Amino acid sequence: MSFIAEQLSRVQPSATIAVTNKARELKAAGRDVIGLGAGEPDFDTPDNIKKAAIDAITRGETKYTAVDGIPELKKAIADKFKRENGIDYDPGQCFVAPGGKPIIYNAMMATINPGDEVIIPAPYWVSYPDIVLLAGGIPVAVEATIEHNFKLQPEQLEAAITEKTKWIIFNSPSNPTGAAYTHDELKALTDVLVKHPHVWILTDDMYEHLVYDDFKFVTPVQVEPSLKDRTLTMNGVSKAYAMTGWRIGYAAGPLELIGAMRKIQSQSTSNPTSISQWASLEALEGPQDFIPERAKVFKERRDMVVALLNECEGLECPTPEGAFYVYPSCAGCIGKTAPSGKVIENDSDFVTELLETEGVAVVQGVAFGLEPYFRVSYATSTEALTEACARIKRFCAALK
Ligand code: PLP
Numbered sequence: 072m073s074f075i076a077e078q079l080s081r082v083q084p085s086a087t088i089a090v091t092n093k094a095r096e097l098k099a100a101g102r103d104v105i106g107l108g109a110g111e112p113d114f115d116t117p118d119n120i121k122k123a124a125i126d127a128i129t130r131g132e133t134k135y136t137a138v139d140g141i142p143e144l145k146k147a148i149a150d151k152f153k154r155e156n157g158i159d160y161d162p163g164q165c166f167v168a169p170g171g172k173p174i175i176y177n178a179m180m181a182t183i184n185p186g187d188e189v190i191i192p193a194p195y196w197v198s199y200p201d202i203v204l205l206a207g208g209i210p211v212a213v214e215a216t217i218e219h220n221f222k223l224q225p226e227q228l229e230a231a232i233t234e235k236t237k238w239i240i241f242n243s244p245s246n247p248t249g250a251a252y253t254h255d256e257l258k259a260l261t262d263v264l265v266k267h268p269h270v271w272i273l274t275d276d277m278y279e280h281l282v283y284d285d286f287k288f289v290t291p292v293q294v295e296p297s298l299k300d301r302t303l304t305m306n307g308v309s310k311a312y313a314m315t316g317w318r319i320g321y322a323a324g325p326l327e328l329i330g331a332m333r334k335i336q337s338q339s340t341s342n343p344t345s346i347s348q349w350a351s352l353e354a355l356e357g358p359q360d361f362i363p364e365r366a367k368v369f370k371e372r373r374d375m376v377v378a379l380l381n382e383c384e385g386l387e388c389p390t391p392e393g394a395f396y397v398y399p400s401c402a403g404c405i406g407k408t409a410p411s412g413k414v415i416e417n418d419s420d421f422v423t424e425l426l427e428t429e430g431v432a433v434v435q436g437v438a439f440g441l442e443p444y445f446r447v448s449y450a451t452s453t454e455a456l457t458e459a460c461a462r463i464k465r466f467c468a469a470l471k
Contacts, residue, residue, distance in 0.1 A: 078204070078205065078207070079205075081204045082201045082204050082205055083197075083201055083438075085197050085198065086197055086434055086435065086438030087108055087109075087110055087197055087434050087438070087446075090106075090108035090422075090432050090433070090434050091106060091108045091109050091432070093426070093432065094106040094108060094426070094432035097426070097430065097432075102430055103430050104426075104430040104431075104432060105430060105431050105432065105451075105455050105458060105459040105462070106432045106451070107431060107432060107433050107447045107448050107449070107451065107456075107459055108432045108433060108434050108446075108448060109448055109450065109451075110246060110395075110396075110448055110450070111309070111310070111313075111315040111450060112310060112313040112315070112365070112395065112450050113450050113451050113452065114313045114365055115313060116312065116313050116314050116317070116350075117312065117313070117354075117357075117358075117361055119353055119357045119358065120312060120314065120350050120351075120353050120354050120357065121350070122353075123349055123350045123352065123353030123357075124317075124346050124347070124349060124350040126349070127345065127346050127349035127350070128346055132345050132346065132349055133345060133346065134345060135341065135342055135345075136342040136343075136345050136348060137342060138333055138336050138337045138341060138342050139165075139166045139167055139168075139329070139332075139333045139336060139342075140165070140166065140167025140321070140342070140343065140348060141167075141345070141348050141349070141352075142162065143349075143352055144167055144321075144348050144349075144351055144352045144355075145162040145163075145165040145166075145167065146162045146165075147351075147352050147355040147356050148160075148162070148165040148167070148321050148323065148355065149161060149162045149164075149165050149323070150355075150356075151306075151355050152165075152304065152323055155279075156290050156292070156293050156304075157293055158290075158292050158293060158296075158299070158304065158323075160304075160323040163326065163329075164323045164324060164325070164326060164329055165321060165322070165323045165329075166321060166322050166323065166324075166329050166332055166333065167319065167320075167321045167342075167343055167348060167351075168319075168320050168321070168322070168332075168336060168340075168343055169318040169319070169320070169340050169343040169344065170307065170309065170318045170319065170320045170343075171275065171277050171305060171306070171307035171309060171320030172198060172202075172320065173320060173336070173340060174303075174305045174307070174320045174321070174322045174332075175198070175199070175202050175240070175273065175275070175305065176202050176205075176206075176335075177332040177335045177336055177339075178238075178273055178303055178305075178322070178328065178332055179202050179203055179205075179206035179208065179238075180205075180206050180335050181328065181331035181332045181334070181335050182206075182237060182238070182271070182328070182331065183203065183206040183207055183208040183237060184207070184208075184237075185207045185208075186208075186209065186235060187207075187208045187209065187235060187236075187237040187238075188208065188209045188210075188211045188233060188235045188236045188237060189203045189208050189209070189210055189211065189236075189237060189238045189239070189240060190211050190213060190228070190231050190232070190236060190238070190239040190240070190270075191203070191210050191211065191212050191213070191239075191240050191440075192212075192213050192214075192215045192222075192223040192239075192240075192241070192242075193212040193213065193214050193215065193439065193440030193441050194215070194221060194245070194247050194248055194398060194436065194439035194440050194441040194444070195212065195240070195242070195245075195247075195439060195440050196242060196245075196246045196247070196275070196439075197438050197439060199240050199242075200212065200440070208237065209235075211231055211236070212440045213227050213228070213231045214440070214441055215227070215250075215441075216441075217387070217389060217400055217444075220248075220250050220389055220391075221245065221248040221250040221389070221391075221398065221441075222250050222252060222256060223260065224259075225259040225260055225262065225263050228260055228263045228264075229263050232263075232267050232270060234269070236267070236269070236270050237269075237270070237271060238270065238271045238272070238273055239264070239270060239271075239272055239273070240273045240275065241260075241272060241273065241274045241275065241291060242274075242275040242277075243257070243274075243276075243278075243288075243393075244278040244279075244281060244282060244288075244391070244392060244393030244394040245278075245391075245394060245396075246277070246278065246394055246396060247396050247398050247434070247436075247439045247446035248389075248391055248394075248396065248397075248398040249373070249391025249392065249393055249394040249395070249396045249397060249398065250391050250392060250393075251278075251282055251286060251288065251391070251392035251393040251394075252289070253286075253287070253289075254287065254289045254294060257289055257291060257294045258294050258295065260291075261291055261294050261295035261298060262295075264291075264295070264298060265295060265297060265298070268301070270301070271301045271302065271303070272291050272298055272301060272302040272303070273302075273303045273305060274290055274291050274292075274302060274303070274304050274305060275305050276288075276290050276304065276305060276306045277305070277306060277307055277309065277310050277320075278310055278311075278393055278394040278395075279306060279311065280310075280311035280362050280366065281310060281311065281366055281369060281393050281394050281395060282366070282392055282393035283366065283369070283370035283373060283392065283393060284370070284392070286392045286393060288393075290304055291304075292304055299325075300325055301325070302324060303322050303323075303324035303325075303328060304322060304323050304324065305320065305321070305322040306320070306321055306322070307319060307320035307321060308320075308351045308354045308355075310394075310395075311362060312351075312354040312362075313365075314347075314350070314351070314354065317344070317347040317350055317351070318343060318344060318347060319343055319344075319347050319348065319350075319351040321351075369395050369449070369450070371453075372395075372449040372453060372456055373390070373391070373395075373397065373449060374390075375453065375456065375457070375460075376388075376397055376447060376449045376456055376460060377389075377390045377397055379456075379457070379460035379461075379463075379464070380397065380399050380447070380460060380463065382464060383460075383463055383464045383467040383468075384403065384404075384464075384467045384468055384470070385401060385402075385403030385404035385407070385467050385470065386399045386400065386401055386403065386404070386463075386467060387399060387400045387402070387403070388400075395448055395449050395450040396446050396447065396448055396449070397446075397447050397449065398436070398439075398444050398445070398446055398447075399444060399445065399447065400443065400444050401415075401418055401421045401436075401443050401444065401445060402443050404421055404443075404467060404470055405417065405421075405443055407470035407471060408470065408471045409424040409428065409466075409469075409470060410424075410428055410469050411424060411427065411428065415470065417435075417437065417442060417443055418435040418436040418437055418442050418443040418444055418445050419435040419437055421435070421443070421445060422434065422435040422445055424466070425463065425466050428466055428469075429462035429463070429465065429466045430462070431459045431462050431463055431466075433445045433446060433447050434446045
């Protein structure tokens, strides 16, 4: 019998990290590789935020803090929810963790009993099902298809809810598709949830600020305030403020849940880094004008990438509302033979052959729960994107 815990055998290592590592290895071996696998902005953290961190160090803010965050940051989080989402949370209902991922982890560990089900619309962010499994729950993936622009339909949600459903994890704009729900689309889902009071909602709003073409972001409690008593509204500084390495995520929700999450965090990571918390305070309270400026750059890249990918034989790429990903279908390439002689049987083969033949790293759709697709991150320079799309086009054209 293995020394390693049994439940770990059901958990996958992150596929996105695996692709990034493989691309890094090939690069180190001298190959010309363009990585479109990473889920982080290529922009740097703004200077005022860096300075706030340096000032915090100089002031000696280098000690343990309260487990769930410094009061100043929790107040700034409550202010953010009021200002940007029109939701009233008390600072005591706010919670700071070492990243958005630990928020989800803490929430699941704090609430899941064996056999509890968690509805996860697919394609989903890779970590959701594995975190649910680690917590002893059952992830229930519900496929949101390309015909519906990768958005869950109310009838599907209704059909997926059972008496064992504990949570739905909702993510808009989505990683990996970039799809974001309009007010009316979200209202149709919250109308279903209103009818099932035992189901809690974890809304992952990480990409809130990355929406394009005047799209208006909305979060469930904003659309249906009666859900507030059973919703955990989660967000973070990683994507909007280009602070992935600083490790700060935050959430707000009912006190009992927040208290249980605090218990988990107190016995696992303890407080998030003091210095990053002070930097995040500046992120939330300092100038916000760089956000739309950067979003404009992302929008231009999105438009370019969608146009170029749609020129590729066998690919179909919808135009998403937000985030910095597109999720093209490679259904038209399945069954064809790659230059290496290998028949492309699924999206994993497509991705592997693309990397081997043309040195472009993308992530296979199977990792996100919907095949045959792949995820392209356009959080990289326009030149790299242009070259990568040209290579993808050449690769598709070479398939026989
Ligand atoms: N949620 C989504 C949808 C994400 O894409 C990511 C990161 O890729 C996270 C949460 C995790 O964010 P963090 O890096 O702050 O843990």
